Amino acid sequence: MTIEEKLGQLVQLPGGRQKSPNSKINDDERARVRSGLVGSYLNVAGAAETRALQRIAVEESRLGIPLLFAMDVIHGYRTIFPVPLAMASSWDPELVEGAAHVAAVEAAASGIHWTFAPMVDIARDARWGRIVEGAGEDPYLGAIIAAAQVQGFQHGGLGKPDAIIATTKHFAAYGAAVGGRDYSSADISDRTLNEVYLPPFYAAAKAGSGSFMSAFNDIGGVPATANRILLHDVLRDLWKYDGIVVSDWMAVDELRNHGVAADGGEAAVLALHAGVDIDMASNLFVTALAERIRADPALAADLDTAVRRVLLTKAKVGLFDDPYRFSDAARERTSILTPQHRTAARDAALRSIVLLKNEGNLLPLAGSLRKIAVVGALANDPDSELGPWRARGNVDDVSPLLPALRSALPKGTQLVFEPGASPTSPDGTAIPAAVAAARDADMVLLVVGETFDFSGEARSRSDLGLPGAQQTLADAILDTGKPVVVLLMNGRPLAIDRLAERAPAILETWFLGVEAGPAITDVLLGRAVPGGKLPVTFPRATGSVPFYYNHLPSGRPADADLGKDSARYHDLSITPLFPFGHGLSYTKFDYGPLQLDRREVAPGGSLFVAIDVRNSGSVIGDEVVQLYARDPLASVSRPVQELRGFRRVTLKPGETRRLRFTLTPEQFAVWGAGRWRIETGSIELMAGSSSADIRSRGSITISASGEGTAPAAAIPTAVHEERLP
Numbered sequence: 001m002t003i004e005e006k007l008g009q010l011v012q013l014p015g016g017r018q019k020s021p022n023s024k025i026n027d028d029e030r031a032r033v034r035s036g037l038v039g040s041y042l043n044v045a046g047a048a049e050t051r052a053l054q055r056i057a058v059e060e061s062r063l064g065i066p067l068l069f070a071m072d073v074i075h076g077y078r079t080i081f082p083v084p085l086a087m088a089s090s091w092d093p094e095l096v097e098g099a100a101h102v103a104a105v106e107a108a109a110s111g112i113h114w115t116f117a118p119m120v121d122i123a124r125d126a127r128w129g130r131i132v133e134g135a136g137e138d139p140y141l142g143a144i145i146a147a148a149q150v151q152g153f154q155h156g157g158l159g160k161p162d163a164i165i166a167t168t169k170h171f172a173a174y175g176a177a178v179g180g181r182d183y184s185s186a187d188i189s190d191r192t193l194n195e196v197y198l199p200p201f202y203a204a205a206k207a208g209s210g211s212f213m214s215a216f217n218d219i220g221g222v223p224a225t226a227n228r229i230l231l232h233d234v235l236r237d238l239w240k241y242d243g244i245v246v247s248d249w250m251a252v253d254e255l256r257n258h259g260v261a262a263d264g265g266e267a268a269v270l271a272l273h274a275g276v277d278i279d280m281a282s283n284l285f286v287t288a289l290a291e292r293i294r295a296d297p298a299l300a301a302d303l304d305t306a307v308r309r310v311l312l313t314k315a316k317v318g319l320f321d322d323p324y325r326f327s328d329a330a331r332e333r334t335s336i337l338t339p340q341h342r343t344a345a346r347d348a349a350l351r352s353i354v355l356l357k358n359e360g361n362l363l364p365l366a367g368s369l370r371k372i373a374v375v376g377a378l379a380n381d382p383d384s385e386l387g388p389w390r391a392r393g394n395v396d397d398v399s400p401l402l403p404a405l406r407s408a409l410p411k412g413t414q415l416v417f418e419p420g421a422s423p424t425s426p427d428g429t430a431i432p433a434a435v436a437a438a439r440d441a442d443m444v445l446l447v448v449g450e451t452f453d454f455s456g457e458a459r460s461r462s463d464l465g466l467p468g469a470q471q472t473l474a475d476a477i478l479d480t481g482k483p484v485v486v487l488l489m490n491g492r493p494l495a496i497d498r499l500a501e502r503a504p505a506i507l508e509t510w511f512l513g514v515e516a517g518p519a520i521t522d523v524l525l526g527r528a529v530p531g532g533k534l535p536v537t538f539p540r541a542t543g544s545v546p547f548y549y550n551h552l553p554s555g556r557p558a559d560a561d562l563g564k565d566s567a568r569y570h571d572l573s574i575t576p577l578f579p580f581g582h583g584l585s586y587t588k589f590d591y592g593p594l595q596l597d598r599r600e601v602a603p604g605g606s607l608f609v610a611i612d613v614r615n616s617g618s619v620i621g622d623e624v625v626q627l628y629a630r631d632p633l634a635s636v637s638r639p640v641q642e643l644r645g646f647r648r649v650t651l652k653p654g655e656t657r658r659l660r661f662t663l664t665p666e667q668f669a670v671w672g673a674g675r676w677r678i679e680t681g682s683i684e685l686m687a688g689s690s691s692a693d694i695r696s697r698g699s700i701t702i703s704a705s706g707e708g709t710a711p712a713a714a715i716p717t718a719v720h721e722e723r724l725p
């Protein structure tokens with residue numbers, strides 16, 4: 001291979017945009033492929049289109065090296081599933097894995113080898129728009145979900161016909177953006193980086209993720225895309241990762257904006273030497289590196305390392321055996337948007353819904369209602385159900401709420417719809433008509449929140465309230481005194497203190513994908529029981545973020561008594577609006593005491609923590625049993641709570657299930673001075689229905705010190721279930 005041909009393998013170019021794939025493929029692009037100066041494309045899709053371009057690479061270039069085709073298949077390719085933050089609300093790793101597998105089957109059938117997912121960035125600041133793309137604020141839940149997505153996308157292992165290369169992104173700490181402003185610096189301690197932001201990346205790497213993506217942001221002034229400590233010392237030396245690293249879009253060139261590279265050539269050298277194997281979109285590797293590599297043997301070695309990784313990846317996917325195996329028109333015709341895939345999307349939507357409030361058991365809706373007023377422009381916005389990253393999703397594929405609800409209601413129940421107000425306009429002139437419809441109805445479904453375009457990339461918000469005139473609409477509707485059920489459609493936690501105080505019932509529906517309407521209808525009518533739990537804290541006010549459950553106590557822990565000086569706002573309650581892990585049901589669950597098989601455990605050992613959970617209500621329901629821990633006395637201050645286990649269970653009325661969690665001291669190790677230290681002492685355990693609804697407590701003792709080998713939050717807790725008579 002010539003230096004230019006080697007560099008060509010490290011070049012990834014856009015073949016189109018998300019909304020218009022293949023739109024950039026022209027004769028010039030085909031000539032570039034023939035010259036061997038490009039190794040992969042993003043946004044080239046379709047069995048025919050990928051086959052045509054692949055044929056040029058394989059049959060008309062000097063070396064015949066096949067191309068990789070990539071796309072942001074985040075939560076579905078054509079069958080769009082709930083957005084990732086919604087699916088994280090299911091607390092169901094199997095569901096998440098299944099959704100990723102369906103996405104892979106459809107993408108692979110359309111010639112896609114590689115998806116830029118999972119996004120595993122921990123997000124503690126709801127102002128950050130990309131919170132919608134991840135699994136929320138907790139590193140343990142985030143690590144479990146990250147591994148599940150990798151296993152789903154790479155189902156059966158790379159080389160299988162419906163396995164596509166996962167990309168674990170954005171490495172790293174992209175969600176720690178100062179002020180929640182997308183792309184801003186992450187200025188965090190080494191301990192926070194290792195204990196909070198890295199665990200999901202570690203879990204994804206150990207799950208076999210075929211690639212990583214370097215992030216746009218800097219960490220303490222060192223841009224991730226030029227961060228050799230991160231991309232080489234941690235990822236390669238410490239974690240023994242052998243996949244490829246692709247930069248984020250133009251992130252190599254943007255090293256100039258960071259002020260660490262004087263020109264494109266310096267930027268390319270920094271990125272290649274740091275450990276970036278593929279430069280996405282800036283094309284600097286080909287245009288700016290050849291001469292530098294001829295002059296610098298060390299850089300030439302970096303080049304060979306990167307090329308080797310890329311070629312190995314193409315081999316793993318099977319492209320050297322059959323470069324056209326993914327570009328199969330017959331498979332494309334039969335594998336996409338199938339009834340089975342829609343059924344999977346509906347199940348995912350059902351399990352992602354979170355019941356936040358249900359005063360007086362207003363839900364499920366009574367069958368005897370004469371008239372229901374559905375109010376809010378979002379009730380008629382199927383496009384938003386696809387979320388901000390929708391690959392080849394099509395709004396016409398969405399089963400919207402209004403027709404689904406209309407067709408499911410009993411014959412005698414009338415449904416009227418009034419837009420009232422929209423997130424995208426301050427115009428409140430339609431509110432009177434909505435109020436009139438509410439007055440004339442027995443019950444109001446108030447649908448408020450955000451459109452899909454209020455979250456996602458470059459969509460940070462400085463105000464977490466209801467945008468547009470929606471708050472005015474909500475107040476007017478609630479002033480009618482009619483029973484109101486709020487349906488939230490949103491891509492982030494919202495600061496809706498006033499609405500939450502006044503509305504008797506609130507369902508969090510996020511953006512639920514192509515089966516949103518039927519899923520919401522099933523829950524409203526009681527055909528399905530909501531069982532989701534929040535993967536993020538809902539703050540009471542924008543001014544209180546970042547606000548997260550696993551915080552340090554401080555020297556003056558927040559106290560409800562304003563007479564005491566403590567870590568709180570003087571004008572705001574110290575509790576969240578809705579806590580991490582919160583979610584109600586149409587039934588009730590009772591918890592037994594924590595049962596420990598021993599009180600002490602040493603490094604290398606493990607112990608069982610069992611808890612019996614009973615459905616004490618009258619309908620079947622799901623409960624996510626959560627196990628938290630706290631180290632009350634350590635060499636450094638430790639979080640007031642840390643999730644270290646969970647299991648979603650379905651229980652019939654009167655049924656009891658015994659859950660047995662297996663814990664190890666390594667799961668409580670503390671990061672410091674470059675290692676995971678296991679410290680002796682007591683660990684408090686808490687089991688409950690949310691981080692703020694603890695039902696049983698206990699404590700164990702770690703009897704000897706030691707050293708861990710993995711991020712504590714990335715060590716999965718085995719859970720055994722036993723049905724009790």
Ligand code: GLC
Nearest residue numbers: 042072116169170248249457
């Ligand atoms: C975007 C995003 C990244 C995505 C990439 C390709 O800017 O940051 O998540 O995978 O570009 O679309």
